[in-house]
Amino acid sequence: MVLKEELNFFEKVYDVVREIPFGRVCSYGLIARYLGSPQSARMVGWAMNASHIKEDVPAHRVVNRIGLLTGKQHFEGTNLMQQLLESEGIQIKENQVVDFEQFIWNPADHLLTNT
């Protein structure tokens, strides 16, 4: 059973990504930092690569630190990721999120709003 160990890390990533609201995006480093390992941003991307088995994980809402759709090539077709984001009201320009900082969603901020 190859499960539990990787699930511990992946599930944490999935859980955060899953919490990304409709029409919002998040960065790998932001998620990694939230998990307590800001250096493991690449692992977040790796987890996303394995997320294709997770239908609940909106991986299209996860982009790099500048809002670039670095993972679009891993989606079906050639621009599925862009289409998904546009369908959520997010404008894409040259594979990059327009007004990225406006749509960015920080998981830590999600906790702060808890109050």
Added chain:
DNA sequence: TCTATGACTCCGG
């Protein structure tokens, strides 16, 4: 066991 790779990010120029 060791080496190579990657949906990243930070640093210096």
Added chain:
DNA sequence: CCCGGAGCCATAG
């Protein structure tokens, strides 16, 4: 932010 290079860490071969 553009460009090139280094650090990072888990997975695959």
